[in-house]
Amino acid sequence: MKTIAPALEVITNSYGSSFTYAQHAEKTNSKAHLWHYHPEIELVYINGGAGKRQIGSHVSYYTNGSLLLIGANLPHCGFTNEQTGNINETVIHIKPEFLGNEFFVAPEMKRIQKILQKSKGGIAFGGETKKRIGDKIEMMEHQLPFERLMSLLSILDELEASDEYTILNADGMMLQMQTQDNDRMNVIFNYVKDHFQESIAIDEVSSLVSMTTPSFCRYFKKISNKTFTEFVNEYRVVHASKLLAEKPISINEVCYESGFNNFSHFSKSFKQYTGVSASQYRHESRIFIG
DSSP, rough: OOOOOEEEEEOOEEESSSEEEEETTTOTTTTTTOEEOOOEEEEEEEEEEOOEEEEEEEEEEEOOOOOEEEEOOOOOEEEOOOOTSSEEEEEEEEOOTTOOOOOOOOGGHHHHHHHHGGGGGGGOOOOOHHHHHHHHHHGGGGHHHEEEEHHHHHHHHHHOOOOOOOOOTTTOOTTOOOHHHHHHHHHHHHHHHHHTTTTOHHEEEEHTOOHHHHHHHHHHHHHSSHHHHHHHHHHHHHHHHHHHHHHOOOOEEEEHHHOOSOOHHHHHHHHHHHHHOOHHHHHHHHHHHO
C-alpha cells in the first residue's frame, strides 16, 4: 500500500532579510494540502475563514481565522484551501538561529527564547491576541527590512506575554523524535488522513510500520501521549465539527460521513472532545458565523 511521507519544504529568505515573509491572498497558498515539515519555525496568521489544522498529533477545527506558532521540524498540513473562505494567509519562517547562536541568550531576549521553546509543541493563540497580533503581522507587508525585523521581535515578545494560547501537542510531542520515529508517525498520520471515513484496523496500521500490534500501541502512546484509537476519534470529531458548521445535512449523516459507525459512540465522543453536543455545536456555530 502506498503511503506519503511528509515533504521537506526548502525555504529561502526574503530578499534583503534574515527570514521569510509571504502573504497569500485567499486560497493561493499552493502548499495548503501538503503534509510537510521544515527546519524553520513558522508563524502563520489566517485572516478569517474556517478549516482544519493538523500539527503533529493534534487535529482541530478553527473558525474566524487562526494564529499559530509551529516549532522547527514539526510536521503539519497547510491550513487554507478553496473551501476555507479566508481573506488571506500570512506566513513567516525563521531559522532558530536566524540572528546568530548567541543572540537569544541576551537578557532582553529571555521571553522570546521562551516562546520559541514552547513552539516545539505547536501553539494556537486566541482571543484579543489573535486579532491584535494578526493585524501587526499583516502590517509587516508594507515595512522595510529593518522595521520588519523589529516588528517580528516585538510580536514574539508579545506572544510570550499573552495567556490566550493553547499548546497543541501535550508535553512537546515529537520534540526528541529520531528520523525513524518521524518516518513512522508520518506513515501513520497519512493513513488516518486518507482513511478516517472507513473502518481502521489497528493491526493493519501496525503492519504498515512493521510493528506488532501491542508494540505499535505502546509506541504510539509514548510518542503522542494518546492512544491510536483516541487520535482517530479526535480526527473524526474534528471532521464532524467542520461538517456541522458548513453543511446543511442531518447530524446522523454527519456521524457516518465522519467515519463513525455508531451514533451513540459518535455522540459520546463528540461531547467528550468538544464539551457540547453535536446539535449545540451546530447551533452555536451558526450564531457565531451569522
